[in-house]
Amino acid sequence: MARDVLYIESVDQAGVMLKPRRIEMLRLMGEPRTCPGLAEIFEETPQKVYYHVKAMERAGLVERVGERQVRGAVEGFYQARARSYWLAPNLVRSLGGVTAGRDRASLAVLCAHAAQMLADTGRLAQTAAEGEHVPSLSLAAEIALPDVRRRNEFLTELNETFQRLTREYGSRNGDDAGENFRVTLTCYPRPGEEAA
Numbered sequence: 001m002a003r004d005v006l007y008i009e010s011v012d013q014a015g016v017m018l019k020p021r022r023i024e025m026l027r028l029m030g031e032p033r034t035c036p037g038l039a040e041i042f043e044e045t046p047q048k049v050y051y052h053v054k055a056m057e058r059a060g061l062v063e064r065v066g067e068r069q070v071r072g073a074v075e076g077f078y079q080a081r082a083r084s085y086w087l088a089p090n091l092v093r094s095l096g097g098v099t100a101g102r103d104r105a106s107l108a109v110l111c112a113h114a115a116q117m118l119a120d121t122g123r124l125a126q127t128a129a130e131g132e133h134v135p136s137l138s139l140a141a142e143i144a145l146p147d148v149r150r151r152n153e154f155l156t157e158l159n160e161t162f163q164r165l166t167r168e169y170g171s172r173n174g175d176d177a178g179e180n181f182r183v184t185l186t187c188y189p190r191p192g193e194e195a196a
Contacts, residue, residue: 002030004129006061006082007122014087016059022052026085032065032077053078061085086122113184120182142190158187 008014017023025038035053039046056062057078066077128134145151162185 002080003082003126005084005086005122005125007086007088007126009088013059013061016055017061017085019052022056022061025049025052026056026061026080029062029078029080030083032079034075034077036075086118086125088119088122110186110188113186116182117184155187158185 008017017026021042024042028038028041035050036046038044038053039049042049053062057064060081062078062080064076065079067074068077069075124134124136143154145154166183
């Protein structure tokens, strides 16, 4: 039976998957399919489809789930190993970027936080798919500052609140005893609008 999420961390595995024809095949292989059946759908030869399916099987993206005898030959049934595939953020390199050094550094930290969160979420999705409870909380808000002069006041108060909660609930003696949570706070201007 297919799992909910397969988290892709290997460049080789991602390279096998990230081909338009294979992505389309994976979508159709939510249920068991044969290579001749897929070949008919894609108007390809069964040999060409078999090549793609075997590459995905070697990469752990699909698995053989059955077989049948057809005119003296064995025909395999293959199914996607998951209903969705998540790519680890470190597989994607950022290109370009803003030119101002301070903004670039700030956005790089923001991207690093987002990448860490996506990586953690991918791993936690697999944990949840295996039946384990994953306690989490996600908050989002948009705050409009009509007076741009209050921006620094707002950011300072936000930082102080975050620091106070970290001190209050964080480990007091530096050990890792108990349940560990990663807390990330980000604040940035909404894209598509001029930043103040």
